Amino acid sequence: xxxxxxxxxxxxxxxxxxxxxxxxxxxxxxxxxxxxxxxxxxxxxxxxxxxxxxxxxxxxxxxxxxxxxxxxxxxxxxxxxxxxxxxxxxxxxxxxxxxxxxxxxxxxxx
Amino acid sequence: xxxxxxxxxxxxxxxxxxxxxxxxxxxxxxxxxxxxxxxxxxxxxxxxxxxxxxxxxxxxxxxxxxxxxxxxxxxxxxxxxxxxxxxxxxxxxxxxxxxxxxxxxxxxxxxxxx
Numbered sequence: 001x002x003x004x005x006x007x008x009x010x011x012x013x014x015x016x017x018x019x020x021x022x023x024x025x026x027x028x029x030x031x032x033x034x035x036x037x038x039x040x041x042x043x044x045x046x047x048x049x050x051x052x053x054x055x056x057x058x059x060x061x062x063x064x065x066x067x068x069x070x071x072x073x074x075x076x077x078x079x080x081x082x083x084x085x086x087x088x089x090x091x092x093x094x095x096x097x098x099x100x101x102x103x104x105x106x107x108x109x110x
Numbered sequence: 111x112x113x114x115x116x117x118x119x120x121x122x123x124x125x126x127x128x129x130x131x132x133x134x135x136x137x138x139x140x141x142x143x144x145x146x147x148x149x150x151x152x153x154x155x156x157x158x159x160x161x162x163x164x165x166x167x168x169x170x171x172x173x174x175x176x177x178x179x180x181x182x183x184x185x186x187x188x189x190x191x192x193x194x195x196x197x198x199x200x201x202x203x204x205x206x207x208x209x210x211x212x213x214x215x216x217x218x219x220x221x222x223x224x
Contacts, residue, residue: 002152031210042114042200042215043153050210088153097166098143098213100153 003027004089004101012107013079021074021104023089032072032091034063035100043088046074079108112137114203114216122222128189131219135182135203141165142184143213144176147198156199159184160207188221196223 007022023032031050035043047056049065049072056063060083062075072089089101115134123129135142144156155168159178176186182203188195198220202213 033212035215040217042202042217044215045212048210048212090153097168098155098158100145100155102152 002102003093003099004091006087006089006101006104008104009102010105010107012109015080015108015110016078019076019079019106021076021087021106022071023073023101024071025091025093026070027093028069029091029093030069032065032069032089034072034074035088035090037086037088038084043086076106079106081108081110084108114201114214116199116201116216116219118219119217120220120222122224123191124224125191125193127191128187129191129221130185130187131199131201131221133184133186133201133203133216135184135201136214139203139205139214140182141204141207141211142178142182143202143204144184144186145200145202146170147200147218148196153200156186158207165207191223193223195221197221 004025033048034046037043047063049063052069053067054065060077064073084107087104092098117132141160143158145153147153157176158166162178173189178184198218200215200218202215204211204213
């Protein structure tokens with residue numbers, strides 16, 4: 001059992017569609033981070049959410065941290081082929097060891 | 111500003127050998143973490159170093175070890191390699207230790223065990 005479960009695991013959508021990726025845990029996190037990883041590269045940090053209930057927007061990407069700080073979501077509006085990649089949530093529940101989510105592989109078809 | 115540099119990018123070894131991977135963090139970053147990424151297990155934390163001291167260690171056998179030098183560069187070593195050690199090994203650096211610190215990743219070392 002993974003500490004951070006992401007859903008869906010795979011997502012294939014047409015350009016212009018909207019999508020939401022979920023990151024869930026039974027543990028409380030002081031903060032959660034979202035990363036995107038493209039083939040052959042390391043993950044790149046997109047955002048860090050710190051406060052329960054917080055919503056952060058990054059152009060077409062909207063990130064939300066759950067009120068109880070156990071879950072987070074990433075919503076992409078009008079997806080583009082450049083959004084294709086592996087999306088990972090990550091956090092450290094006890095402030096020590098860092099855990100990554102199971103990952104969501106997104107493919108946006110032109 | 112140069113990013114995190116990992117060398118080598120690709121490595122092929124046979125079972126029983128040992129390997130050393132290198133990571134040069136972003137200038138000024140003092141924390142370095144190592145991760146193993148496989149299709150089945152995803153990204154798993156190996157260990158974190160800060161100011162030459164190991165702060166945290168993941169759930170990996172003692173064959174996996176690391177160290178950090180005074181210039182913050184880090185190495186990880188895997189001894190007695192097994193087929194299951196085939197993976198992408200990623201290094202990440204951050205300014206300081208702590209879960210709120212943004213991590214900057216290198217592009218990894220792809221290790222294949224024959």
